[in-house]
Amino acid sequence: MTQLKIEMNQILLISLYTLKENFRNRTYLVSIFFGVITIIISILIDVLGGEQPLRIILDFGLSTIEFFSLLMIVFIGSNMILEEINNKTIYLILVRPISRWYYLVGKYLGLLLSVYLSIILMSILHLILLFLKGWKFDILYFISIFFLGIKIAIIGSLAIFFSLFSTSNISSMIFTFFIWILGHFVMEIKFLMKKLSLVPKFFLTIVYYIIPNFTFLNWRDYIGSANIDFSVLYIFIYSVSYCICFLFLSILLFQHKEF
């Protein structure tokens, strides 16, 4: 029990260290700054929406929050470990009696924590603007933010995986963005699968099941649809196990990596 406590404490310390590190990261700070500015600008854009100003502020704000949190997770997630390898600062941690997987999990959790803090900050600002404009409380707003957090967790695990896999931060960023796009395009892929012959269909089916299904998590687009009757629990378990899966693959890669 004490051993477990020490191990958890080590992970927590690495997470907090990553969080502090991100607070000094320019990409992180600039993304928050532009996110906040863009959300404030939505007040000006709502005038263009005629009698639908609330809809404009709501959609614009939620899309902004998602876009900037995506930027943060992809840029920081792809660079985080590679930067430490290139600066050789990773040796300072790995020479200590800390397992490599604690280090990786701690880094991942610290990354998530910093992006989640920025999401909370931007959401609070967005909610203030919405309430000032007379918006009525809608639980779907919070559900869409919650699922955005899960989306970010999936992308974070993929960004770390690609950064260890590809050894170049640019290529890992491109791979992660590509997965982001494909993840939103799965319904179209599914539709295409029906029209293909057996062999290409087989390969496309494999691709279809490997890429994450972000349409499960895109609740921001489902506000007002009144058609949401799928089970949230299954989607949550799927998303968490997807994250664990790629985090595990990253740990495997990291453990076999030579510095």
Add this chain to the structure above:
Amino acid sequence: MKKFLIFVVISTFIFRYISEKKFNYPYYNMIGYKMPVEKYVLLDITGIVFGIRKFVSDIAWIQLLQYYGSSEDTQECNEHNHLHCEHGRNYGGGKYYDLLKLTQRIIRLDPYFIYAYLYSSASLTWNLNRPEEGLSLLKEGISNKLLQRNPEYWQLHLYTSAIIYKMTDKYYRMIDILEKAVKQKNCPVMVKAILANIYKKTNNYIKSLNLWIEIYESNNPDYRNYAEKQINLLKEKIKLKL
């Protein structure tokens, strides 16, 4: 460790499969679903690919308002003998042939945008005098199975009956329906203006005045000045009548 990884991979696939079975994707597939405005296809596809179709439909909505709110390029006005006539601009007169396509673009991106159906069908029917186009727009919404559970879905039927009454010249029945429509929370101010104008045409000045006062008090910048003019005009007409 490897056993655990295998277990996680298998459970991911299982829960993906179950989620897929439970998941009711609330949009139609865009492949094979023709987008009506070709010049915006790239933007529309980008919105879908990046999972921001509601945001893109908002952009499409703003583009529609800008199109319908600006004067048409070479609109010749016989009545006032000059080009770029802005007569009737406040209540959306003109031809605006692309209005139907621009609205179809919005509702194909976001079929749940009920307000867009109501706004454009009313504009096409009463302002632009093309009720067939207004009706086709509403029919697209009514036939959309995804939309049927929306709490505002019934309003599409309400507007449809009003348009049918207009097409069959059942004027008073149409007024009854429009009276129901203007009582709704999300009723476009334009529909209120249409009904107020119909009241005025049928010499029902008091009802028209009340509606224009309501429009004026809604503080809609597009209608405020026009509503003020109408209120003054109607007050004079009522005085004369008395």
